[in-house]
Amino acid sequence: MGGIIVVWLIGLMVFFFILHSVIRSAIDSSKLAANIREIRDFLQGQSAASSAPPGPEKPGETCPGCGSKVRQEDKYCSECSLKLQG
Ligand SMILES: [Zn+2]
Numbered sequence: 001m002g003g004i005i006v007v008w009l010i011g012l013m014v015f016f017f018i019l020h021s022v023i024r025s026a027i028d029s030s031k032l033a034a035n036i037r038e039i040r041d042f043l044q045g046q047s048a049a050s051s052a053p054p055g056p057e058k059p060g061e062t063c064p065g066c067g068s069k070v071r072q073e074d075k076y077c078s079e080c081s082l083k084l085q086g
Pocket of ligand 1: 016042063065066067068077079080081082
């Protein structure tokens, strides 16, 4: 009859060990997710602060053939009649 109690104790120990490890891994993963979110917010704030630099020219505003200024809605360059993108 004593063997059953030993088996129960071992089973309980294994059960609590598994439960403990599962709970700890869940807490760790939630902490990790929170850290990742913090890092992502930090990086997004950095990129938002440094994004949209005051570049004078966007791509598509200069003719790749002759370098003259063209409008983005123009299909052909007014200087060299090169077909523009779009
Ligand atoms: Zn041109």
